[in-house]
Amino acid sequence: MTHYLVNFLLPALITAGFLYGIRLMQTPHTALRGNRIGALCMLVAVLLVLWQYGLFGRPMVWAALITGSLIGLRMAQRVKTIQMPQMVALFNGLGGAASALVILACLNLLVTETWWFGWLVSALALAVGSITFSGSVVASLKLEGWMTSKPLFFRGQSVLTKWIFYFIPTITVLAVIDKRPALLYAVTVSALLYGILLAMRVGGADMPVIISFLNSLSGVAASVSGIALGNLLAAGVGALVGVAGMILTQIMCRAMNRDLLSVLRGFKDYAGSPETDNTQAAVSGDASSEASARLTADDIPRLLREAHKVLIVPGYGMALSQAQQAVKNLMDALEKGGKEVKVAVHPVAGRMPGHMHVLLAEVGVDYDRLFDMAKINHEFAETDVVVAVGACDVMNPAAASTEGTPISGMPILKVSEAKAVIVCNLNEKPGYSGVENTLYREGHVIPLWGDASETVPEITAALTQQG
Amino acid sequence: MSLTVVLIFVGACALLGYRIIAAVPPLLHTPLMSGMNALSGITLLVALASLKTSGAVSLLACTAVVLAAINVVGGYWVTDRMLRMYKRGSGKETEK
Numbered sequence: 001m002t003h004y005l006v007n008f009l010l011p012a013l014i015t016a017g018f019l020y021g022i023r024l025m026q027t028p029h030t031a032l033r034g035n036r037i038g039a040l041c042m043l044v045a046v047l048l049v050l051w052q053y054g055l056f057g058r059p060m061v062w063a064a065l066i067t068g069s070l071i072g073l074r075m076a077q078r079v080k081t082i083q084m085p086q087m088v089a090l091f092n093g094l095g096g097a098a099s100a101l102v103i104l105a106c107l108n109l110l111v112t113e114t115w116w117f118g119w120l121v122s123a124l125a126l127a128v129g130s131i132t133f134s135g136s137v138v139a140s141l142k143l144e145g146w147m148t149s150k151p152l153f154f155r156g157q158s159v160l161t162k163w164i165f166y167f168i169p170t171i172t173v174l175a176v177i178d179k180r181p182a183l184l185y186a187v188t189v190s191a192l193l194y195g196i197l198l199a200m201r202v203g204g205a206d207m208p209v210i211i212s213f214l215n216s217l218s219g220v221a222a223s224v225s226g227i228a229l230g231n232l233l234a235a236g237v238g239a240l241v242g243v244a245g246m247i248l249t250q251i252m253c254r255a256m257n258r259d260l261l262s263v264l265r266g267f268k269d270y271a272g273s274p275e276t277d278n279t280q281a282a283v284s285g286d287a288s289s290e291a292s293a294r295l296t297a298d299d300i301p302r303l304l305r306e307a308h309k310v311l312i313v314p315g316y317g318m319a320l321s322q323a324q325q326a327v328k329n330l331m332d333a334l335e336k337g338g339k340e341v342k343v344a345v346h347p348v349a350g351r352m353p354g355h356m357h358v359l360l361a362e363v364g365v366d367y368d369r370l371f372d373m374a375k376i377n378h379e380f381a382e383t384d385v386v387v388a389v390g391a392c393d394v395m396n397p398a399a400a401s402t403e404g405t406p407i408s409g410m411p412i413l414k415v416s417e418a419k420a421v422i423v424c425n426l427n428e429k430p431g432y433s434g435v436e437n438t439l440y441r442e443g444h445v446i447p448l449w450g451d452a453s454e455t456v457p458e459i460t461a462a463l464t465q466q467g
Numbered sequence: 468m469s470l471t472v473v474l475i476f477v478g479a480c481a482l483l484g485y486r487i488i489a490a491v492p493p494l495l496h497t498p499l500m501s502g503m504n505a506l507s508g509i510t511l512l513v514a515l516a517s518l519k520t521s522g523a524v525s526l527l528a529c530t531a532v533v534l535a536a537i538n539v540v541g542g543y544w545v546t547d548r549m550l551r552m553y554k555r556g557s558g559k560e561t562e563k
Contacts, residue, residue: 028494032553042506045512058518060529071541072540095538219506230473240488
């Protein structure tokens with residue numbers, strides 16, 4: 001009876017608690033409570049395991065738990081909002097590594113069985129855990145800027161990636177049939193290599209896809225290691241994380257018009273070199289500046305004064321120049337002038353799903369003001385002024401009008417439909433995709449090149465002087 | 468615990484999870500992801516359980532415990548930090 005209680009009933013109850021916590025994440029005002037319920041469930045689960053296996057009296061266990069907790073706490077307290085993506089990526093990697101290490105530690109237990117299933121789940125957990133670890137570490141290094149954020153290629157990389165992609169399942173099957181531990185180590189090593197190859201070719205703007213995917217994998221790794229070692233709670237909750245990551249991956253892929261398989265095999269689209277596109281953009285930029293009858297920076301005070309509806313379009317550039325506070329001030333000034341102000345957020349703006357929302361929430365922008373692309377895209381046509389801050393690819397009309405570029409077919413914010421557009425970007429260079437932004441050439445677009453943390457306050461000043 | 472029970476449980480969690488998670492709005496996707504991230508540290512339980520067999524392997528298991536604990540504690544804490552910002556944002560507006 002106690003056996004049944006500890007092994008099935010309590011884990012099921014704790015899982016229900018986790019699910020309830022996630023349910024509370026559906027609305028912003030209950031989300032905080034939801035997260036705390038999740039943390040509480042985790043604490044209960046850990047205590048249950050400590051009690052169940054009689055680990056309370058083991059100093060080693062406490063040392064490991066406290067060390068990990070303190071490191072995690074310190075990291076979480078020090079991280080800035082702009083660094084959130086690399087933080088999440090790194091934590092994903094640690095989770096994956098832990099899952100793989102557990103399997104390695106219990107290998108003699110798992111694979112002495114003559115049963116094939118032990119071999120299969122061991123190989124799977126090792127493969128998924130290792131990919132998660134190495135892929136996440138590379139992704140997080142790229143995001144932190146310790147590795148270049150450009151896609152990294154070397155000769156024969158595509159072929160190598162493809163070979164490993166098929167090699168891993170093959171030796172997994174071999175390991176199950178042949179039952180030789182060496183094959184499991186081969187799975188581990190090739191999975192580590194695959195993770196590196198997978199992540200190194202992913203560029204900055206594709207990070208949301210890969211981070212979501214790695215998030216999913218870290219859950220799958222936990223789930224499989226739970227199945228392998230008969231831990232119901234880890235198996236179920238791991239699957240939950242796997243599903244969550246998969247949903248986000250799917251949303252991100254759709255927002256960028258990519259399919260997951262092409263992401264896993266490598267971003268073929270990015271084979272073209274961004275440099276050539278850069279020079280083209282510079283040339284056409286010169287040509288277009290000669291065009292007459294366009295709006296100029298001198299029109300900004302008049303435009304803002306007469307505007308009724310203003311939409312803000314933030315992008316990763318806003319985070320880079322730390323212009324969030326400036327944007328918030330601009331929004332306040334506009335609202336004081338009785339204008340309708342909304343923020344239009346593209347699903348893949350930033351480096352992880354929802355990144356813009358967090359950045360703007362930090363400076364106190366009310367979340368009721370943030371609108372997703374699907375909800376707001378039809379409103380651009382009735383908008384007087386759009387202020388784009390550090391956004392480029394997510395509003396590039398070329399995504400719809402040209403073929404064969406990395407952003408072709410990607411749904412964009414229809415910024416161009418507004419009556420006037422002020423672009424506060426660093427320069428006229430293309431965004432991450434390397435595709436020239438044809439928006440800049442249009443007559444109703446006013447580019448304010450320079451650091452957005454300086455140009456956005458200029459707009460605010462222009463507005464308040466008129467006031 | 469029979470394997471069938473575990474697999475059925477996994478399937479049920481995935482299905483229920485799908486329904487609940489798909490309804491989370493993009494506004495909360497970053498906290499959702501970092502919360503899920505903390506949750507993926509559930510492997511901590513497996514790591515702890517594996518510690519019951521002491522010996523040479525327990526060094527690997529201990530490392531796993533440390534890594535998973537970083538993941539869990541860091542993940543929940545950072546999510547909490549983020550969600551507190553959301554609250555503050557709306558709080559300010561309503562005060563006005």
